[in-house]
Amino acid sequence: MRRPSDTKQRIQEVARELFAKQGVQRTSLQDIADRLGITKPALYYHFSSREELVRSIVQPILDEEKAFLAGQEALAEVKPRALLEGYFDFHYRHRKEIVLMLSELTTLADLGVIDLVLDWRERLVKLLYGPEPTLAQATRAVIAFGGIQDCTIQFPDVPEDELRRAAVDGACAALGIAP
Amino acid sequence: MRRPSDTKQRIQEVARELFAKQGVQRTSLQDIADRLGITKPALYYHFSSREELVRSIVQPILDEEKAFLAGQEALAEVKPRALLEGYFDFHYRHRKEIVLMLSELTTLADLGVIDLVLDWRERLVKLLYGPEPTLAQATRAVIAFGGIQDCTIQFPDVPEDELRRAAVDGACAALGIAP
């Protein structure tokens, strides 16, 4: 037996980097292989297809968001500020991958990302305002959650703690609840 | 002489539709030509390249946003609510094209769209809070403007007037100003 290599992880790192920089669609397997100093078919030793490589990067994040939502829904009572903070933390942690997901939604349509994102928004609103929110409530929620997400992307140089406070305060103001 | 045709406009209509539905990158010239019942090289009679076709759809919107911002900056005094309403109207009017721009930012990197969008955000913040906004002010602005944009995309079935009131009210709340 030969000892295992860390090539699979390195492929994912390079893919993440290139996907974020130049887009999923515009990144060819050749680009990734060149960057690693290996050949294109070598990628097929580690991933059965290009799609599997993309999925291996995106899927864990989708699963984590799913788990976060399920956890919040299981609570007897939702605390809005805690929900917003959890939402911020998740999006801050994965901001790079989230940028690439948002900036190429159509590419990831095969993975069902679009429907998932729409579904999340709906469930988040319901967590705050119950099953039949008014238009005013729904718009406030879109502004608050969308705004938090935007903030994690928009201010790369601000320390996490400081940004979390500012973003969650802003979201609270949009929702009309005490910070 | 033969009379001019409206084919050029029809190409743009079909392109807009397909770009929005399946993405810019995933839409080939063949797709567009097939949909119109003409051949691929016929597109080259009306547009010198694929990129020129894409640009012909995106550029007018970029120009309009630029003009909107310049107009607001030329005002002696900026009225926040009026700024938010103007921002809403612009984004509502072009929401289809804006979806395709946002959902494929990397594809449009050649057109400089990413830098433009970042520049706009900066100028919008400065319109509200002057040249050196605090972090709290900058995050509020991102939440407010990003939120308005999200609302124009998120609620396709809500009448424009109703949505404008709800979205702008929500943005005002995020900014902490009277609706």
Added chain:
DNA sequence: CTATACTTACCTATCGTTAAGTAAGGAGGC
């Protein structure tokens, strides 16, 4: 006759993917 608005045929480049071959190196028998 001439400009318009195409079509037909074809080019080259690149894509994801596969088949087949190979160097490296630990495991097990002797």
Added chain:
DNA sequence: GCCTCCTTACTTAACGATAGGTAAGTATAG
């Protein structure tokens, strides 16, 4: 210590499909 075997981790070569793009020819209407 050495040989054999098998797995790991690749490489080389090539495939078919499809992309954007071009050159040359043609039907139509003023």
